[in-house]
Amino acid sequence: MTTATTEATQADATPLDAAHLREDFPILSEQVNGHRLVYLDSAATSQRPLAVLDAEREFLTHTNAAVHRGAHTLAAEATELFEDARATVAGFVGAEPEQLVWTSGATMGLNLVAYSIGNASVGRGAPASASLALRPGDEIVTTEIEHHANLIPWQELAARTGAVLRHIPAHGDGTLDLEAAADLIRERTRVVAFTHVSNVLGIVNPVADLIALARGVGALTVMDACQSAPHLRLDLPALGVDLAVFSGHKMLGPYGVGGLYGRAEVLEAMPPFLTGGSMITTVTLDGAEFLPPPQRFEAGTQPIGPAIGLAAAVRYLDAVGLERIHVHESMLAARMRAGLVEIPGIRLLGDAAAERVGLWAFDVEGVHAHDAGQFLDARGIAVRVGHHCAAPLHSRYGVTASVRASAALYNTVDDVDTFLDAVTGIRPYFGV
Amino acid sequence: MSDDLDALYRELILDHSKHPQHFGLAPDADHTGTSHQKNPVCGDEITLRARVDGEQIADVTWEGRGCSISQASASMLADLVGEEDLSRGEAITLIEGFREALRSRGQIELDEDVYGDAAALTGVSKFSARVKCAMLAWVALEDALAKA
Numbered sequence: 001m002t003t004a005t006t007e008a009t010q011a012d013a014t015p016l017d018a019a020h021l022r023e024d025f026p027i028l029s030e031q032v033n034g035h036r037l038v039y040l041d042s043a044a045t046s047q048r049p050l051a052v053l054d055a056e057r058e059f060l061t062h063t064n065a066a067v068h069r070g071a072h073t074l075a076a077e078a079t080e081l082f083e084d085a086r087a088t089v090a091g092f093v094g095a096e097p098e099q100l101v102w103t104s105g106a107t108m109g110l111n112l113v114a115y116s117i118g119n120a121s122v123g124r125g126a127p128a129s130a131s132l133a134l135r136p137g138d139e140i141v142t143t144e145i146e147h148h149a150n151l152i153p154w155q156e157l158a159a160r161t162g163a164v165l166r167h168i169p170a171h172g173d174g175t176l177d178l179e180a181a182a183d184l185i186r187e188r189t190r191v192v193a194f195t196h197v198s199n200v201l202g203i204v205n206p207v208a209d210l211i212a213l214a215r216g217v218g219a220l221t222v223m224d225a226c227q228s229a230p231h232l233r234l235d236l237p238a239l240g241v242d243l244a245v246f247s248g249h250k251m252l253g254p255y256g257v258g259g260l261y262g263r264a265e266v267l268e269a270m271p272p273f274l275t276g277g278s279m280i281t282t283v284t285l286d287g288a289e290f291l292p293p294p295q296r297f298e299a300g301t302q303p304i305g306p307a308i309g310l311a312a313a314v315r316y317l318d319a320v321g322l323e324r325i326h327v328h329e330s331m332l333a334a335r336m337r338a339g340l341v342e343i344p345g346i347r348l349l350g351d352a353a354a355e356r357v358g359l360w361a362f363d364v365e366g367v368h369a370h371d372a373g374q375f376l377d378a379r380g381i382a383v384r385v386g387h388h389c390a391a392p393l394h395s396r397y398g399v400t401a402s403v404r405a406s407a408a409l410y411n412t413v414d415d416v417d418t419f420l421d422a423v424t425g426i427r428p429y430f431g432v
Numbered sequence: 433m434s435d436d437l438d439a440l441y442r443e444l445i446l447d448h449s450k451h452p453q454h455f456g457l458a459p460d461a462d463h464t465g466t467s468h469q470k471n472p473v474c475g476d477e478i479t480l481r482a483r484v485d486g487e488q489i490a491d492v493t494w495e496g497r498g499c500s501i502s503q504a505s506a507s508m509l510a511d512l513v514g515e516e517d518l519s520r521g522e523a524i525t526l527i528e529g530f531r532e533a534l535r536s537r538g539q540i541e542l543d544e545d546v547y548g549d550a551a552a553l554t555g556v557s558k559f560s561a562r563v564k565c566a567m568l569a570w571v572a573l574e575d576a577l578a579k580a
Contacts, residue, residue, distance in 0.1 A: 368500060371441075378436070385474065386473055401475050
């Protein structure tokens with residue numbers, strides 16, 4: 001870790017060489033429909049460098065065994081690798097190893113938190129768990145720009161507990177309405193859940209302000225960091241958020257693994273969600289006592305190989321340097337915007353002049369997003385079309401679907417220019 | 433552009449999507465069945481209403497919004513049912529044949545003599561992600577007939 005950080009720091013002065021990095025991602029050399037693949041769907045899932053594939057293969061080839069049980073050599077080595085991976089991924093977001101719970105991904109992480117609060121609300125857990133309990137009339141505040149994964153678990157939790165769900169509105173330019181947030185976050189507010197970066201708008205939200213508002217009323221903060229973790233340097237303890245989630249596969253890592261970060265007191269107070277093997281101290285036929293965090297939340301066999309792969313992914317990101325990545329992706333985002341606004345009939349969703357990651361969603365006037373995406377695909381350009389699991393956000397901006405182009409560290413200026421050139425052809429092709 | 437893309441977006445399909453036929457729901461009445469279908473992936477929506485006269489289908493009207501494939505398919509289906517004097521059984525057979533062709537990954541062609549303009553949707557079967565778009569109205573008719 002130290003080596004990677006040093007390299008990154010030394011490299012900060014030089015721009016990121018995406019063309020060179022691409023050699024680490026064999027899939028980017030694929031041909032799609034007779035064209036060079038232009039992969040602009042990293043917000044859905046990123047591609048993996050060889051270092052990640054190799055780490056998983058190395059583990060499965062030489063060390064594969066179940067962790068935290070068994071006394072044989074492989075079991076001990078696997079446990080060490082698994083816990084080293086935890087320390088690496090925790091360190092990537094500025095946290096201690098005990099503050100990082102493995103999950104299958106952000107959706108699982110958010111459901112874990114919501115169900116844990118639900119369990120606390122019916123009196124489960126330690127005495128400290130009562131501090132998390134929701135009562136009828138308590139309020140959960142989220143935003144109208146959330147991914148469904150940071151909305152529906154709260155809808156369900158509200159329905160189970162009698163709590164009321166409220167939503168911070170967004171301005172027309174995609175920024176959150178902080179004045180409205182200040183009114184919404186009040187005495188009865190117990191949970192404030194928000195995304196760091198919207199998966200549709202790409203804008204970095206003023207999360208420090210939201211956390212301050214929540215702290216002012218003693219509410220728990222839950223942050224979706226899926227779209228920031230691969231693009232921005234995170235220091236979650238310094239940010240002061242109580243809980244945060246991210247998904248491995250969106251940050252160069254494998255599918256099926258993710259992280260839930262929690263402040264120590266908060267994780268300590270949370271009752272378990274999933275129960276079973278590997279999360280207990282003593283079990284009788286009538287009851288069980290649970291391990292402290294993070295194991296309390298890791299029932300059953302964990303995604304060991306993927307966790308080791310995710311550690312390799314964050315080492316890769318660190319070695320390139322998050323600061324350089326952000327500069328590179330900001331440049332790509334600016335180039336995309338400059339090109340898109342020149343194309344007749346293109347309307348950007350959330351066009352605020354704000355700090356952002358390298359993604360834009362847009363509407364093509366007169367052409368459904370699905371048709372626009374099909375046209376781009378015929379040219380080898382992979383974008384996301386639809387509502388991107390954020391249907392309320394699309395309703396807010398008066399569309400049912402949009403086209404989203406999302407860049408990562410391995411995208412080049414040439415990728416962006418190829419994409420822009422193709423977008424120019426969409427409306428003429430469909431006779432609009 | 434690629435031949436496959438042109439085969440998907442035949443002129444006839446773009447025409448129907450821009451000038452949808454039998455668009456606008458007839459009033460709800462006796463002997464009608466209405467079906468609302470959604471494609472959760474992209475938000476395409478269709479509401480289709482079929483009116484029957486005994487075993488014969490009297491007319492089909494619809495409204496909806498979505499991609500050109502889903503809208504053209506609904507328009508073509510309504511045209512087909514409007515032009516032919518179809519029984520429920522014949523309509524079900526047509527729907528089954530349409531489904532089979534669209535799921536055939538380009539192996540089965542739709543016969544223009546049987547399917548009319550909707551035969552132009554043959555090219556959709558090579559695009560597995562779009563089969564649902566084309567099927568939406570046909571599934572709605574199947575459902576509406578069951579209710580009528």
